[in-house]
Amino acid sequence: MTSLQSDLTTTFTLGGDLPVNRLGYGAMHLTGPGFWGPAADPDEAVKVLRYAVDHGVNFIDTADSYGPGFNEQIIRQALHPYPEDLVISTKGGMLRSGPDDWVRGKGEPYIVALGRPEYLRQQVELSLRNLGVERIELYQLHRIDPTVPLADQLGELLRLKEQGKIHHIGLSGQPEVTVEQLEQVGQIADIVAVENLYNVADQSGDEALLYAENAGLAFIPWFPLGHGDLTGPASPLTELAKQFGATPAQLALAWLMHRSPNILLIPGTSSLAHLKANLAAADLDLDDDALAAISETATRATTWRPSVT
Numbered sequence: 001m002t003s004l005q006s007d008l009t010t011t012f013t014l015g016g017d018l019p020v021n022r023l024g025y026g027a028m029h030l031t032g033p034g035f036w037g038p039a040a041d042p043d044e045a046v047k048v049l050r051y052a053v054d055h056g057v058n059f060i061d062t063a064d065s066y067g068p069g070f071n072e073q074i075i076r077q078a079l080h081p082y083p084e085d086l087v088i089s090t091k092g093g094m095l096r097s098g099p100d101d102w103v104r105g106k107g108e109p110y111i112v113a114l115g116r117p118e119y120l121r122q123q124v125e126l127s128l129r130n131l132g133v134e135r136i137e138l139y140q141l142h143r144i145d146p147t148v149p150l151a152d153q154l155g156e157l158l159r160l161k162e163q164g165k166i167h168h169i170g171l172s173g174q175p176e177v178t179v180e181q182l183e184q185v186g187q188i189a190d191i192v193a194v195e196n197l198y199n200v201a202d203q204s205g206d207e208a209l210l211y212a213e214n215a216g217l218a219f220i221p222w223f224p225l226g227h228g229d230l231t232g233p234a235s236p237l238t239e240l241a242k243q244f245g246a247t248p249a250q251l252a253l254a255w256l257m258h259r260s261p262n263i264l265l266i267p268g269t270s271s272l273a274h275l276k277a278n279l280a281a282a283d284l285d286l287d288d289d290a291l292a293a294i295s296e297t298a299t300r301a302t303t304w305r306p307s308v309t
């Protein structure tokens with residue numbers, strides 16, 4: 001049997017110098033309806049963040065566009081002054097214009113990216129202020145802007161790094177940063193992480209995961225619980241979970257944790273009860289047959305693609 005507990009207490013070292021526990025937390029849901037405005041229940045949001053950090057989570061994912069701004073602010077309100085080992089990763093380079101408004105385009109949806117250097121600089125300055133830090137430990141380009149030369153987008157992040165405002169750079173995609181893009185980026189800048197859509201029901205990003213493993217990058221799957229579709233009674237994993245005395249969410253998280261040592265998990269929740277249940281995924285023991293059964297069940301049943309990010 002593989003002990004997930006031992007995997008969770010094993011850290012992944014981001015960029016060679018920032019060890020973090022592999023079971024982290026995604027803060028996006030600590031916002032108002034449609035990921036817009038302040039947290040719907042600020043007291044619960046503060047409790048969730050403090051509980052996570054008090055129980056071993058030391059990697060938190062946020063973005064300037066969650067709220068916008070409010071998500072970083074509630075993290076500061078709950079956790080500042082920050083524990084020394086806490087790594088808060090934030091992102092910039094994507095526009096919002098209202099609740100649930102992320103997607104634009106005709107037919108093939110695309111996300112509104114804005115990678116102009118002066119905008120990225122402004123957003124880094126705002127994130128520094130909202131989080132109350134001197135330096136952002138991991139700053140991710142939320143989307144590569146196809147209308148701005150890659151060297152200009154990364155060049156500005158490199159300048160911010162030289163100036164000590166960013167420590168490490170990562171990339172994030174919708175649904176994914178491709179291997180080709182990772183190779184292009186590698187010729188311009190050292191990055192330490194890639195954040196792509198990936199979960200047990202949608203393993204189409206395996207190529208980028210393999211690339212991340214070979215290059216020593218953290219792979220941070222967004223929608224690890226299928227944005228909720230892999231949780232609760234309607235989850236394709238519900239029946240299987242009963243056999244393990246676990247919840248479907250715990251199976252989905254445990255599967256990801258075993259999938260690759262480079263995976264950092266950022267399951268999102270606005271509920272303390274759900275957070276506690278998700279952290280308890282650390283106590284699940286799964287062998288290879290169990291992991292295969294989870295994968296087969298989830299991939300057979302699910303064909304969704306995300307409609308929001």
Ligand SMILES: NC(=O)c1ccc[n+]([C@@H]2O[C@H](COP(=O)([O-])OP(=O)(O)OC[C@H]3O[C@@H](n4cnc5c(N)ncnc54)[C@H](OP(=O)(O)O)[C@@H]3O)[C@@H](O)[C@H]2O)c1
Pocket residue numbers: 025026027028029061062142172173174195196221222223224225226227228229231232247249266267268269270271273274275277278308309
């Ligand atoms: N880089 C990117 O482009 C990108 C895109 C999307 C997301 N992200 C990041 O990835 C993180 C994870 O994505 P996500 O939060 O959207 O999706 P997710 O982690 O796959 O799922 C979160 C959803 O599942 C529900 N949930 C969580 N635990 C549960 C449990 N134990 N039982 C029942 N329901 C549960 C949550 O509702 P409750 O609040 O009710 O628990 C929420 O609706 C985000 O927080 C964000 O930081 C990044």
